[in-house]
Amino acid sequence: MVSIQNLHKQFGALKVLNGLELDIMEKGIIAVLGPNGSGKTTLIKSLLGMVVPDKGEISIAGSNIRKRWNYRQEIDYLPQIANFPGNLKVQELITMIKDLRGKPAREKELIEYFRLQPFLDKKLNKLSGGTQQKVNLVLCFMFDSQLVILDEPTSGLDPVALLQLRNLLQEEKEKGKTILITSHIMNFVEEVADRIVFLLEGKIYFDGTVSEIKSSTGQPDFEHAIAKLLSEDHV
Numbered sequence: 001m002v003s004i005q006n007l008h009k010q011f012g013a014l015k016v017l018n019g020l021e022l023d024i025m026e027k028g029i030i031a032v033l034g035p036n037g038s039g040k041t042t043l044i045k046s047l048l049g050m051v052v053p054d055k056g057e058i059s060i061a062g063s064n065i066r067k068r069w070n071y072r073q074e075i076d077y078l079p080q081i082a083n084f085p086g087n088l089k090v091q092e093l094i095t096m097i098k099d100l101r102g103k104p105a106r107e108k109e110l111i112e113y114f115r116l117q118p119f120l121d122k123k124l125n126k127l128s129g130g131t132q133q134k135v136n137l138v139l140c141f142m143f144d145s146q147l148v149i150l151d152e153p154t155s156g157l158d159p160v161a162l163l164q165l166r167n168l169l170q171e172e173k174e175k176g177k178t179i180l181i182t183s184h185i186m187n188f189v190e191e192v193a194d195r196i197v198f199l200l201e202g203k204i205y206f207d208g209t210v211s212e213i214k215s216s217t218g219q220p221d222f223e224h225a226i227a228k229l230l231s232e233d234h235v
């Protein structure tokens with residue numbers, strides 16, 4: 001599904017991605033983790049063609065993405081910060097995104113799932129952060145693509161909404177999708193992720209399951225295992 005070879009990206013003097021290699025051939029949920037500033041969003045944006053790498057190759061669904069933009073029609077994406085005009089109403093935004101994408105959408109089902117009916121006539125700038133994030137999740141999932149990329153989907157969600165998101169991810173995974181997520185909420189990652197890809201110093205520093213991370217660090221608790229990966233004797 002996704003194949004990345006020798007990816008490099010530098011912003012000024014700052015080397016963010018430094019020869020990163022990653023293959024994602026399986027269905028399921030893959031969590032891209034790493035400390036703040038480790039390049040998770042840069043990696044995701046490179047996959048989406050929103051950041052142009054200095055060097056390296058990216059293939060999605062078997063084809064190189066270089067100078068080929070229509071592949072993005074087949075990816076559902078939730079950005080870390082979605083900046084839509086605040087005076088748009090929720091329904092107007094959904095209709096606008098549907099018109100832009102020009103594909104069949106299943107927004108009704110998702111509006112119901114996140115109980116967003118009472119907010120459809122409200123302007124975005126009148127919504128709470130969590131409700132805005134639920135709207136963003138509807139926008140992301142409504143096109144039902146096989147590859148889904150979620151940059152911090154947990155942001156702003158209360159415990160009930162987190163549970164809804166977890167169950168939605170499970171359902172989407174069972175449909176056979178490949179779902180890439182980033183999150184700083186470790187117990188959420190531990191519950192949903194089939195595979196952890198840990199970024200450090202511009203490369204994949206660890207690639208394996210939650211239980212492999214725990215056993216390789218000798219930590220029974222996932223959060224501590226991640227902290228151990230970052231500790232001096234491991235870096």
Ligand SMILES: Nc1ncnc2c1ncn2[C@@H]1O[C@H](COP(=O)(O)OP(=O)(O)OP(=O)(O)O)[C@@H](O)[C@H]1O
Pocket residue numbers: 011014016034035036037038039040041042043
């Ligand atoms: N367009 C840009 N211009 C200059 N620097 C950038 C740009 N985009 C990202 N960076 C820098 O690259 C580094 C990696 O940023 P990135 O957003 O990819 O990290 P991240 O792992 O997603 O971080 P976080 O966990 O905080 O979201 C940061 O130091 C950031 O300031």
